[in-house]
Amino acid sequence: MTSMGPADWDSGRRDPGHRDPGRRDSGDRGRAPASGRRGAHARGPADLRLVWVYPDLLSTYGDRGNLLVLERRARLRGIGVEAISVNSDQPVPRHGDIYLLGGGEDLPQVLAARRLRTDGGLAAAAGQGSVVLAVCAGYQLIGSEFGGEEGQPVAGLEILDIRSSRGERRAVGEILADVDPALGVPRLTGFENHQGVTQIGPGARPLSRVLTGVGNGNGTEGAYAGRVLGTYLHGPALVRNPGLADLLLSWAVGALLPVDPEYEAWTTRFRDQRLAAVPV
Ligand code: GLN
Numbered sequence: 001m002t003s004m005g006p007a008d009w010d011s012g013r014r015d016p017g018h019r020d021p022g023r024r025d026s027g028d029r030g031r032a033p034a035s036g037r038r039g040a041h042a043r044g045p046a047d048l049r050l051v052w053v054y055p056d057l058l059s060t061y062g063d064r065g066n067l068l069v070l071e072r073r074a075r076l077r078g079i080g081v082e083a084i085s086v087n088s089d090q091p092v093p094r095h096g097d098i099y100l101l102g103g104g105e106d107l108p109q110v111l112a113a114r115r116l117r118t119d120g121g122l123a124a125a126a127g128q129g130s131v132v133l134a135v136c137a138g139y140q141l142i143g144s145e146f147g148g149e150e151g152q153p154v155a156g157l158e159i160l161d162i163r164s165s166r167g168e169r170r171a172v173g174e175i176l177a178d179v180d181p182a183l184g185v186p187r188l189t190g191f192e193n194h195q196g197v198t199q200i201g202p203g204a205r206p207l208s209r210v211l212t213g214v215g216n217g218n219g220t221e222g223a224y225a226g227r228v229l230g231t232y233l234h235g236p237a238l239v240r241n242p243g244l245a246d247l248l249l250s251w252a253v254g255a256l257l258p259v260d261p262e263y264e265a266w267t268t269r270f271r272d273q274r275l276a277a278v279p280v
């Protein structure tokens with residue numbers, strides 16, 4: 001992970017000609033050229049800027065693996081990556097391309113929501129079209145409201161039209177879910193560990209339909225709208241589901257080249273093991 005501070009991104013230290021992530025007009029950064037020539041689209045050290053949000057509060061469940069997978073799958077395609085992590089006492093930069101939030105325990109989740117609301121950087125970036133992947137506690141807190149440590153309603157960031165509250169039972173275990181066909185992502189495998197249940201408002205769509213497990217608590221799992229996607233899946237989600245990782249990358253940089261089949265064979269093997277471990 002680079003040592004570059006988040007302030008550098010927002011103070012205009014950009015590569016010449018680098019597209020502002022708020023203006024998704026040209027759509028050509030890091031995408032596959034028509035010829036499909038590998039590496040032809042490498043365009044400098046900061047083609048893709050990843051922001052790992054508040055690992056000091058929201059990193060209880062190993063979700064940092066999502067960051068590593070995005071970095072890896074981008075680099076394998078010759079896309080230059082800068083990744084930074086932003087702790088809760090630092091400002092969230094507004095010019096990242098993909099923001100990642102992980103799961104967390106109840107109290108840190110409340111604290112993270114308060115600080116992110118005050119900071120405003122994540123909501124501003126999402127409003128400009130940056131990609132957001134938010135997992136579990138992170139998923140709940142980007143909605144309008146969630147249940148705090150005593151079940152009290154806590155205000156979220158209102159980035160995604162969802163509302164969560166504390167359910168009666170904790171949902172713990174493996175989860176399988178079939179993704180909204182509009183997204184073209186294969187079946188999801190993950191691990192869930194949460195008390196919250198989530199309702200999806202008219203401004204968002206369910207990410208998937210649960211086959212095994214609990215998810216949102218109503219037969220669906222996760223939600224998305226535009227380039228913002230939330231899920232209850234740990235595992236971490238993008239390690240088990242490279243198709244989901246590629247969806248996020250493509251939202252950020254456009255169409256992608258395929259990954260080297262030799263590398264992909266390992267990811268597929270791991271994924272198949274997880275899928276086979278759970279009876280549908
Ligand atoms: N604290 C939240 C809940 O229990 C989120 C837990 C998590 O991130 N795994 O619902």
